[in-house]
Amino acid sequence: MADTILNPVAEARGPRPKKAFSRANIFIYGTLLLVSVYYLLPLYVMIVTSFKGMPEIRLGNVFGPPLEPTFQPWVKAWAEACTGINCDGLSRGFSNSVKILIPSVTLSILIASVNGYALANWKFKGSETFFTILIIGAFIPYQTMLYPIVIMLREIKLMGSIWGLVLVHTVFGMPILTLLFRNYFTSIPDELFKAARVDGAGFWGIYFKIMLPMSLPIIVVAIILQVTGIWNDFLFGVIYTKPDTYPMTVQLNNIVNSVQGVKEYNVNMAATLLTGLVPLVIYFISGKLFVRGIAAGAVKG
């Protein structure tokens, strides 16, 4: 039955009329081309500029390829550029960001997956209310929470440290990640869970032996969301850390916006590209898995 619905063309005969250059197609592809140029042009400018020396940049030919390609801007951006009193380039920010990223992503996903599992499979009195409150939490504007969190972090002596920021990222990732995992676990047939209970597995036994091994797609989605979100974060980083512990984004901003001396466009471009590299790599290697996981999580509410 589904076949006949999905295949209404079954009745039509003869070769399908081909119209590669129909008016609609020209319009669609034309628009797509225009939009891609609009987005890719700045990237192109950034890349070519980052390989030019300052004298060449002063000539003002923004779109021209580098006449004397040089890696110097990249080296400077990575290892020599100064922000405040530190002159070790973005490398410090990079290592800070990595130190923030890894525990934040790991912790938030671990906790959220257990949350989602408990909310989907071990419904307790008030679990729906709990879930609703958690979701509402995602809609409260960050701005209202910024200062209370400063006080909280100060009280627990984590203000300015990397672990304070890790805590903030973990907490703020909770609503969306819990939702993601809850929906995914709800879509796993209930009978599987019941079978495991009859087989004598408990809360953690079912989580580790049955549920987790089935959750790879949704874990990939969660990793992508968290890695890009935390890596790109600027606001929390600038507020809850100090110059020594600034993440890469904050340091990038300080390099690009530094007011002393001449503006080194080539270094700025290289620094920006370096900072954007991590999310970019993540997207490229996991695009397919990401789509699959999102689709799996969306099956059932």
Added chain:
Amino acid sequence: MATVSVKDLVLNFGAVKVLRDLNLNIPTGEFLVLLGASGSGKSTLLNCIAGLLDVTDGQIFIDDKNVTWSEPKDRGIGMVFQSYALYPQMTVKGNLSFGLKNAKLPKAEIEKRIERAASVLQIEPLLDRKPSALSGGQRQRVAIGRALVRDVDVFLFDEPLSNLDAKLRADLRVEIKRLHQRLKNTMIYVTHDQVEAMTLADRIAVMSQGIILQLDTPNVIYNRPANKYVAGFIGSPEMNFLDGSLSGAKADIFETDDKKIKLSGYTFSEQNRSSAQSAILGVRPEQVAVNDHAEAMPVTESVEVELVEPMGADTLVWSTFAKQPFRFRMEGTAIVSPGDKVKIGFDPAKASLFDTDTELRL
């Protein structure tokens, strides 16, 4: 071996009353089928017995031990589900051993039990496969095996054959029956399929809206249904129901339209019936005799054929009796067409009489 009994069981989902004061006693070794339409509460009852749902009120005993609040694993039950519910990331062997490993059984014992179950169910060649590489019938065999290796006294089945195609369903049905004859453990089997119920059960419990309407052997359920719902639910095609009323000094005459049917030979269940009370007479299509055979019947009538449904072995004919729709069965070889006159007859002693208001058997 174990008995199962359920006392005054109540289960509510919020405001929805799914099971109402349900009582059920199952002796050791019985094959009990819970039969009812979808949504009647069969799975809910089974899940309560398994310990997968917290009951609102009432008690559950397995082998005289109160297990109302015990964990599923401590109840001595094994369960088989409609969707097979095999652990997808484990091999067949992993599926079979999962429960035994949780119970911390010694390795040798686990091997022994898997070997035995695999040979009973003929799944030895499949042991190293993943569930995704199995057919539906094989998956359900493995699911049964998972209950089998637990070496339990009570088996619970929740519509285990509903996802299979007709041929496999018939094959596996026979296998389950064989398994019961061999193991002789107590089995509780949920289904909405009356053929499965009739063929497998020692006793059938017909459920509707959270209560058990009748609990008896397939024979009694079929021949002496306790109420109109059970009568209509069991048997295919459905029983004919004729509206009418009782009359006569002993209230043993059924009047419908202009017909008076003497209920001679009918075993009344209800002595407190009154003359002139309205009633329903139920006659199964397969209990109606046709043509030459009709002559011998206490009630006979010549009716006009309205619609013919050939079904191979026999033919279902739609007609009108006492101004009400009336279906009956003829031989598959019979040649009839709409407009033909056919002589029919039936024996009221084998029919079922119900009160119009309470729908209970009279």
